Structure formats: structure tokens, C-alpha cells
Amino acid sequence: MTNANMSLDNQTTPLDKKTHALLLRKGSSNKMALKEKIVQIYEAFFQGEDPSAGNVNFWDELFLLKVNTSYIEVECEKLTGEGLLALKDNFNLMFEKSVEVLKQDNPIRTVNAVHTLSALVRGIYKKSLKDHGFDVINILIGFDNAEAVIGSLVESINHMLCGDYPTALKQLLLKFLLVLASVTDNISQNTLLEYILINSVYESLIQILGSPLLRQPLGVDAILVLTLLVQYRKYESANPYIVKLSILDDELALTGYAEVVSIALSDFNRDYKTKGPDQQSGWFSTLANMVGNMFVGEEKEMEAVKANDSLLLALYEALHLNRNFITALTHAHTPSIPSTPPSSPTPNSSPAGDHPVNTQEAAPPPSTEPVHQTTNLLVTFLEYTSIVIQDTKEEARYNNARLCLIIMTCIAEDQYANSLMHDINMNFRVPLQRLPMRHRKVKFEASPPSRPLAGAVLDLMVEFIMSHMMKSMPLELYTKCLGICHRILCYQKRCRVRLQYPWKNLWTALINLLKFILSHENHLVKKSNIFHLCSKIVNIFNLFITYGDTFLPNPNSYDELYYELIRMHQVFDNLYSMALRYTTSEGEHKESAARLINHLVNIRAIVNHFTPKVDSWAANNHLSSLTEEQVLEVVKASYDTLTLKLQDSLDQYERYAEKPREAPFFTQLVRSILLTVRKSVADINIDQHMILQEVSTMPPTP
DSSP: OOOOOOOGGGGGOOOOHHHHHHHHTTOOOHHHHHHTHHHHHHHHHHTTOOTTTTOTTHHHHHTTSOOOHHHHHHHHHHOOHHHHHHTHHHHHHHHHHHHHHTTSOOHHHHHHHHHHHHHHHHHHHHHHTTOOSSOHHHHHTOTTTHHHHHHHHHHHHHHHHHSSOOHHHHHHHHHHHHHHHTSSSSGGGOTHHHHHHHSOOHHHHHHHHHOTTTHHHHHHHHHHHHHHHHHTTTTTSOOHHHHHHHTOOOHHHHHHHHHHHHHHHHHHHHHHHHHSGGGOOHHHHHHHHHHHTTTHHHHHHHHHHHHTHHHHHHHHHHHHHOTTHHHHHTOOBOOOOOSSOOSSOOOOOOOSOBOOOOSSOOOOOOTTSOOOOOBOHHHHHHHHHHHHTTOOOSHHHHHHHHHHHHHHHHHHTOHHHHHHHTOTTOOEEOOOOOOOBTTBOOOOOSSOOEEOHHHHHHHHHHHHHHHOOSTTOOHHHHHHHHHHHHHHHHHHHHHTOOOOOOHHHHHHHHHHHHHHHHHTHHHHTTTSOHHHHHHHHHHHHHHHHHHHHHHSSSHHHHHHHHHHHHHTHHHHHHHHHHHHHHHTSOSTTHHHHHHHHHHTHHHHHHHHHHHHHHHHHHHHTTOSSOOHHHHHHHHHHTGGGOOOOOOTTTTOOOOOOIIIIIHHHHHHHHHHHHHHHHHHTSSOOOOHHHHHHHHHHSOOOO
16 A cells, blocks of 8 residues: 555645535535535535536545535435435445545545445435335446446455555454445345355455454454354355355464454453452442442443354354364463453453463463463353353343353364363363352352363353242253253263263252252243253253263262162152153143153162162161261162163254254344444444554555
8 A cells, every 4th residue: 555645634625616616506605615515515416416527536536525424324314215216326426436436545535435335325224224115226336337336346345454554444344344234134135245245255354363463453343244244145045155164274264263252252251250249248248239230230231241142143153164163162372461450341462372282271470470371262151151141031141141052052062072172181270150149159269170171061051050940940041051961971971981070060950950840830831841851851860870881980970870869769759740640631741741751760760779778778777867878888789680771862962953943043133233233333433543643654565
């Protein structure tokens, strides 16, 4: 890019006599006319005139004037459908000339041209949401010229995104692409994107993500553009952005993609810990803080959660489409953090440097600096999930938590991801956040244990199970949570992986969930098929019973499982009785209740086999109650006479598929994201000052 000697004074370049006379024709003062000359020109356009006729320098001079985007949008709003059609030629002309200006390599004109294009697109599309009697492409560009004009536009955008241009200008272009992508409520009805599929910006976006210098200032917008383009008619036709993202194997770009998402989620995690309950002391402080921030804090946090929807969707698409992304997800690095902790949350800096996965935490720096722990995107994501699943009452939080669990489902059924999560040589500290509840006090873990990531995933699922037992319990989220546990166990059984994990925590959580369902049967059965959920719980126990010897860490764990089943046998007896009641009456849950009875056969066999023996042993020894060790002694001595039924398909599950089950959820999620993006780019706050400042410091091009 040429380092032209330009200043903002260029914006007052005088127009020729004909144009100047046009500006003064309403009898306003000379001073006022010059001040408002861009508006005067717009007025001429909206009145059907062509002020450029006969003036070869008109467009060069016009784009030196600062754009009044709000005026363009307001005037478009005022027009009727017939009025828009009558001004079609003027809109086409202004759009085409704006695109031509992008070829001139002049920073002032480029910025003004992009702002003009943004205003035209927003103004006409906003009108199209109310009046459906015209085609936006025809009004904006014209059918005959659309392919050539947008082809030229995308060519210029790619040239500037990939070339030696100011970062602020690249940011402006990405914001413009977000304007193009977000102008309709339903992204698949945005016909402008059809041309962006033909003239791709994919390579430019990937180049930004692969650049350590560009990904920090531009990475979020680049990923957001790519993610939205992936959504265009994803269920209807072949989308080249889906195809290209699915085969991407550029390690730098994939690592950059992961880093951008990781930094954004880390910012949220850090803000939470700064404001979190661990900073309070005593119930009065907690109550005072809750009341004082009930409205302002809640609204800001809700906005922060919704803002993360787009990044989580980007993470989901990368994981769902591209198997190579698993490596980036678990790629270990040491994040850079300030040597002096800030008094308030500040944007996180990019990682100080990536290095291969190692088996230990990062070596401690000198004693004057804080310890830097090895981490990765999955660690950050797990901590983020532990925060958002705490409260799912609001729709925005519920959807965010649901998306997190869908992402975890994709990870949990990936063979390579599981091998990494269970690798004993890859240990990480995952600071899971827990919600204070009446029956427990949460102690903040400044230094959580270092262990394989599978342990943290299971802890996260146990935490969700234990903390959402309420009458309005999120049954869909529980189903996903149990599915994640099941997938991890299936991997362990299949690969004979013995994870050192306190399995009793999971068993206790599952039994408590069954107790809760039994206690609130009448209420919950009206909302959902609780028998399906109970079957999932029981089959996790069946997996332990049938195949536990292949993945439990030691024989004692297997004995402890039987002890828990015997100790809590009343829960399973009540579950059987409940299911039996529904099989004897004609109702919608008759079949699923019958399946639950079938799934309970081995647990009932264990209870019926060992309970009499335990009672007999207690009677023979004249004991009214037994210790755990005494019960385990009876269990170990009675295994040989136990007969169990071999149940099929315990280690099988339905592979995750977005369509058809999750398609409505993602359709609504993308609509919500589009609305958020549209608001964020309603007024692109990137002007010539910022870009010219960068231009002045750039070396001239030969």
C-alpha cells in the first residue's frame, strides 16, 4: 500500500462549480452548505437526481467526505416499496461506485466507501423485512451486474485482508462482512451470501487465524464471519465453507482458531472468579452482594453469556466438522498472565508460546513471578462449562449450557479425544467452579489436582447431576449429561483403560438422582418420559456390573459398587415398583416402563442374592448392623453363586447427529446470534483517524 501523504483536511476538498451550486440551491448560507454538503448530495440522490452527471471527478471527491450512515438508513426507512424501486438506478450506481473506489488504494476513500456500502445494505435490508414485494439484490446492485460487482467487491476485500494494509482497515472489512452476513433474521434467506459462496473469503479468514500478529486483534471477527457463512443453507445444499472447514489441516490456522476461542472464554472465566462467591465471606455479605447487583449485574452477565454463544458455536462447528481440530483442542500451552494481578478484569493476552504436550505442569518461573500452569482450550472450556451450568433457569443460560453439553458429547465420542483425555502422561489442573448450596459449603481450590482430563469431565457431570435436582429440572440437559458419562465409560471398556477416579462419587450422584425422580414422580411424569432417563441411569450401572472388571482401577472398586447397590437397594426396589405400576395400565409410558423393568434385572438379582446372605451373616454373628468391611466380606465370599443375565448393547450408543434432533435448536441459536451481531455492527466505530495513524507509521511500498 502506498504511504500517501494524506490528512483529514482532504475531506473538505472543494467540489466543482456545478456540484457546489447544487448544494446551495436551497438558499442556505455558504457556511451551512459546506458543513452539510454530504447530506445535500444524499438528498439529491434520494430525490431521484444524479449529481454526478457531467462531473468526472464527482465520485473521487464524494468519497473524501465523511459518510453520514444514519441519514442513508433513515431515508431508506422512509421510502415506500414503489419509492425504492423508483430509486433502483441510483442505489445501483452508488453501490457500484463504492465498490470501484476500493480498488484505488486510498485509505480515506476506502473507509468511506465501506461505510457507504454498510449503510446501503442495512437500510435496504431493514426495509425488506417489512415489504416483501421487491428483491434486495435487484434494488442494491441490479440482477445483471450482481455477480460481477460482488465478485469485484470480494476480490478487493481479499486483497486488503491478505495484503500489507492497516490492521484497523482489515477490522473494518471484517465488520462489513458481518454486516452482510447478519442483515436477515434467517441466514439461509440472505441471498447476498450466495455470491459470497461463489467468491470465497475463506482463504483470507484462515490466513488471519494462522498469523500470530493478526489473530489477536482480528481473530474473533474472522471466526465469527466463518461460522456464520458455515450456517448458510447448511441443511439444504452443499456449502463450500463447510467442505473447506472439514478438510482444513493447516496446523497454524487450527491452533490459532483454538487460541482465539480459548482467550475469549478465559476472559469470561477470569471475570467470574473476580466477582464469584469465593470472594465473599458469610451469608450476610453474600445476600447484600446479591441484592445490590441483582439487576445491573444480572443483565451484564446475561449479555456476556449470550455474547459467548457465537464462540461456542464456532468451537462446535470446528469439532463437529474437522477431526484435525481435536489436536488443537488439547494442544498444551502456557498462557501469559500479568506479573502483577490487575485490580479489575482486563483482556487476556495471547499465549506466550505454544510447546509440545508434556507430562508435567510448566516449570515454575523465578519466585518473584506467579506460577504458570500448563493449560489448553479443553481445560478452559471445562471451567467455562462449570460456570454456565450452575444456573439454567433463564433461556439464554439454558441454551448456552445445552450447547456446552453438545460440544462435550462430540468430544466424548471421539476416539482420539478420549485417548488424549485418558492419557496418564497428560495431566492438567482444571479449576471447576461449584455453586454453593444449602447442604454443602464450596471451598475454592486455588490449586486443583493435576490429573488426566477425563477425571475433570466426570467431576463436571457429577456436579451437574447433584446441583439441578429441582421440580423444573432440565431433563434434556440431564439426558445429555448421562450420555457423556456413558460414552466415556464405553471408551474405557473398549480400550480397557483403568482411570484412577473415585467412582463412588458418580454412583452416589446417580442414586440420588433416582431418589429425586421417585420423590417427584407425579410432577415430572407430566413433563417428560422419566422412564427413558431412569433407563439411562440404570444402564450406566449395568455397564459397571457387566464390564467393570475391564476398566475399574482395582477389584476393591468392583466390591464397592456391589456394596452401594446393596446399601441403597430400597431405591431400586421403589424404581421397580413404579415402573411395574405403569406397565399394568394403558398409558403413553407403558413401553418405556417395561424396558426399564428389563434393565433392572441384574441389579435386582444382585440385591436379591446378597441381601439374604448379609442378613443371615448378621444374625449368625448376633449383630444388628454391619460395617462396610463386614458387608464387603460377605459380598466377596458370595460372588461364585451369583447368576447374572448378559444384556446386549450396553456399550453401544446412538452417535451424535445434528440433524434432525438438534436442527431446530441450532436454527434458533443462529437467529439469536445474528440479532446480537446485527446490534454490534449497527454503528461500525472504526474511522479514518485510526487507519491514517497506522498508515503514517507503515514503511512505503516500493
